[in-house]
Amino acid sequence: MTSPEGFSIRRTRKEDYEGVLSTLKSLTTVGTISRSHFESIVSYWDSIRLLNARKQEGGELGYKYNNFVIVDDHNGQVAATGNIIIEQKLIHECGLVGHIEDISVSEKYQGKKLGKFLIDKLTSVGFANGCYKIILDCDRKNVKFYEKCGYEEAGVEMRIRSNL
Numbered sequence: 001m002t003s004p005e006g007f008s009i010r011r012t013r014k015e016d017y018e019g020v021l022s023t024l025k026s027l028t029t030v031g032t033i034s035r036s037h038f039e040s041i042v043s044y045w046d047s048i049r050l051l052n053a054r055k056q057e058g059g060e061l062g063y064k065y066n067n068f069v070i071v072d073d074h075n076g077q078v079a080a081t082g083n084i085i086i087e088q089k090l091i092h093e094c095g096l097v098g099h100i101e102d103i104s105v106s107e108k109y110q111g112k113k114l115g116k117f118l119i120d121k122l123t124s125v126g127f128a129n130g131c132y133k134i135i136l137d138c139d140r141k142n143v144k145f146y147e148k149c150g151y152e153e154a155g156v157e158m159r160i161r162s163n164l
């Protein structure tokens with residue numbers, strides 16, 4: 001998979017603190033997160049390996065948390081970010097399911113095919129790690145976007161929110 005001209009994609013690093021937090025503002029309220037808290041979460045994401053991760057799976061494979069950034073090579077800015085979390089199940093012969101979460105393209109970079117590139121990348125990471133399916137929740141307004149990324153509507157989202 002080749003990156004769009006002038007952009008690169010990689011796992012999120014501690015140095016992406018400002019870029020990731022400002023990019024996520026296109027998605028929702030982020031709140032106040034200190035640099036050290038962000039860095040400890042990145043370390044946590046990097047520390048949790050899949051149960052059956054093989055030693056030879058270096059690089060991008062073998063992680064439960066797969067938060068990626070797309071970076072603008074011209075100025076080093078984070079243009080997009082998103083995660084695929086890989087769940088170890090018992091059903092389907094101890095299968096793996098990928099959950100795509102927190103997809104966000106910075107406003108100034110929207111409409112340049114970066115969102116699709118990010119979803120294609122996260123999807124390929126999920127399948128390369130052995131997921132038998134990949135799922136996500138989204139607003140109705142984003143259904144067409146995900147259909148263009150090869151996803152189809154399935155099931156109904158239910159939720160309950162904490163009162164705290």
Ligand SMILES: CC(=O)SCCNC(=O)CCNC(=O)[C@H](O)C(C)(C)COP(=O)(O)OP(=O)(O)OC[C@H]1O[C@@H](n2cnc3c(N)ncnc32)[C@H](O)[C@@H]1OP(=O)(O)O
Nearest residue numbers: 027101102103104105110111112113114115116138144145
């Ligand atoms: C699981 C989750 O996290 S859901 C949350 C998704 N995130 C958000 O809603 C945050 C705010 N929005 C964004 O970050 C972005 O606009 C995204 C992620 C929805 C789309 O990313 P972009 O980079 O702008 O889209 P991209 O340029 O890759 O579009 C790919 C195709 O989808 C289409 N598309 C993109 N968004 C939409 C939309 N909302 N409705 C219909 N079509 C769309 C584009 O027109 C393009 O079509 P084409 O290939 O025929 O030209």
